[in-house]
Amino acid sequence: MLNPQLLTTFSAIVNAGSISAAATRQGCGKSVLSRQLARLEADLGARLILRTTRKLTLTEVGKVVLLQAQQIDRALSNVAQISGQFQQEVRGPLRVACPRPLGQRHLVPLITEFTQLHPLVELTLLVEDRMSDLIAEQIDVAIRVAHLDDSTLVARKLADNPRVLVAAPAYLARAGVPAVPQDLAQHECLLWTRDNRVFDEWTFMLDDTTTLVRVQGRIRINDGMALVATACAGAGVTVLDRLLVEQELASGALVELLPAYRLPSGPSLYAVYPARQWLALNTATFVEFLLSRRFAERV
Secondary structure, X not given: OOOHHHHHHHHHHHHHOOHHHHHHHHOOOHHHHHHHHXXXXXXXXXXXXXXXXXXXXXXXXXXXXXXXXXXXXXXXXXXXXXXXXXXXXXXXXXXXXXXXXXXXXXXXXXXXXXXXXXXXXXXXXXXXOOOOOOOOOOOOXXXXXOOOOXXXXXXXXXXXXXXXXXXXXXXXXXXXXXXXXXXXXXXXXXXXXXXXXXXXXXXXXXXXXXXEEEOOOOEEEOOHHXXXXXXXXXXXXXXXXXXXXXXXXXHOOOEEOOOOOEOOOOOOEEEEEEOOOOOOHHHHHHHHHHHHOHHHHHO
16 A cells, blocks of 8 residues: 555645755655655656656646645645644644735734743744745745635635825925825825836825825835835825834824825735635634734724
8 A cells, every 4th residue: 555655745745846845844854755756656656746957847647646645635634633623722833924014013913922822832924025825835824915816715804904195294394294185296205116017196085076196206115114114214205004104103203194085995904824624723713813903903
């Protein structure tokens, strides 16, 4: 009979994209996984992976075997999660991914509190501005500023994402305070840019009236926290997610402008996790914890 461990190793290599990457994730030597893969191919009498210096390519047999190997992975995961549910103890590893601004400003204090409440949890926070592959990277929960139509994922809404127009007192003392959106055409504005696009059209709503203003600015930045710092330095007026500038508004480092007007909200915040028949107790507990804390106040 085939050794099931060889199949899980094969699945891990494919998910990681290389033998060396899988070995790093599992904390073992590359040669160990190479021997296990060779043993599996010998037992099956078929090549599963075509190996080159740049990438791994599955053979037709490998594609079929991978489907079965993934079923074994899911079954083993379910067994572990069932066991954890019966133990009713929040423990074990928990991998969480989050965009950098939210991770720095909001999630770090929350995970500190969570690990104090559950001392048997080993939490890894991955703070990075990219769309992680939850399955391949074995991430339990990701915080995302968007709702994704992905049937393999479950999304729980954490908060709405209102935006606010702000500037530093030093800038306002120098340039004056805008009274209506049209005044912004005379101000130095700090602009968000992404994918070679500059977002220089700002929309303001008052009652049933919508005003679109095209603004000008010499500083363009693709990072939210850098925009916050630049605004605090007195460089100009900018539009930001309120979640990113709550501390600066509370301290007076930034001032909200045109408060009578509403700006279009940004994408909502979601806790996203892989859809599984059995959700690990530590994952379920962490998501409920996020919903019960300050994120939930903004829903």
